Amino acid sequence: MSTLTKDQIERRARMGLLARARPERLAMLFPTLPAHEFVRPPEIGAVMVRGRIGAAGGPFNLGEMSVTRCTVRLGDGVVGHAYVQGRDKTHAVRAAAIDALMQRADSSAIEAAILAPLREEEGVRRRARADKAAATKVEFFTMVRGEDA
């Protein structure tokens, strides 16, 4: 992973963000797809999720998850890929189109209109979960007993 270029690191981060996005929200932020053709039309399949024995040992197969993948080519020939959790084909098509659009020079509008809000909302969701968890953290206190009290 250390050998990735800056572009690859950014692409990796946004593909993850798009995969984790809620399909309805992505549709709201990105209602109109650019002209495209399918290199690989959206396809629903499964990915075998692996775990590690004892969290850190050798791998084992835990079970599958549903995943939809898609590859698009825009009019100018730029290709975008998507692998997204679930079975929503429009989610995969939108994610692939955004992956392609972000490779163009004029990517800042997409970043501002779609990726930034997704990132912000995900941050809010994660913080809300962490804050609820924090409220259930046990604060032990010790009752002092005996002569030394």
Next chain:
Amino acid sequence: MYVATKGGERAIEAAHQWLGEMRRGDTEVPELSVAQIREQMTLAVNRVMAEGSLYDPDLAALAIKQARGDLIEAVFLIRAYRTTLPRFAASLPVDTDRMEITRRISATFKDVPGGQILGPTFDYTHRLLDFALMADGNAPRAESREADGSPSPHILALLDRDGLMEPLAATDETPPDLTREPLEMPASRPLRLQALARGDEGFLLSMAYSTQRGYGRTHAFVGELRIGACAVEMDIPELGFAVEIGEIELTECETVNQFNGSKTEPPQFTRGYGLVMGQSERKAISMSLVDRALRWEELGEENTGAPAQDAEFVLYHSDNIQATGFLEHIKLPHYVDFQSELELIRKLRREAGSDDRQEAAE
């Protein structure tokens, strides 16, 4: 022996129509939506995903609705569906150290980095029916407190650092997959864990309980139980690097068990491991106890003949879909098999000179 018989089509169709009507129930009562099941019957959804071995909350909720709440039937529907999906690839092993934690407790240490986080648990409830739930009420709201962002490292890693834990070897061997090759004995630990992860919760609970009651005792402590969301990463062949393809909820249990040592090695605690899709701590704890019991040979322990030590017994009976398939098939027509049994018993009775009531039976 099976012989095709005809004549049941009309009856079967009518039976299925009635099933549909019964599924819907009283039409005066509003129909349940799949989204309602997904959001409000989440632990049932989690169980169907874990035992169906497919993480997809919408499909699990649909299966529960279609199965009228019969969870094994719902698991059956999910298992049937998953066979229709092409397998894209396998993920990288999930990194549960980076889990976004909703619950994390240890029964072995009170003060642990990251703290004890109870999360949305039934523990400490009084198990009294809450009649307020029978009335429409306002949605309850959870309390919040600003999280300090401190990491929650695996607790057993702390013991590991002191050399008190059995070490783990982080290999990257491709694990065996029982959905691709038949489950054969002897089963390696990765194969056993795959079978246990999709095994029936009730069966694993009973097996684990039997070890606690003395049938293959392993002296287990829950070193750590954690529940939360975990990123799933996969190598994307088109790109040549891995990206996150989603996030799944997992329950992980690590047990600390009694020692193993030898003339050359000092005693060390041993491990049992459980990892289950969704929030399912009863199953994760059960899995880790059964995993540990099955390791008797590798750890040089005595085989006491306990059921939980018998990998063949455990693994060949843990799958509720195989079990229910074979069990329930005996209710289907076996007219010809039974005819031969009837003939045999009549012959035996004739030979024994007690065929006088044969006429009456016919």
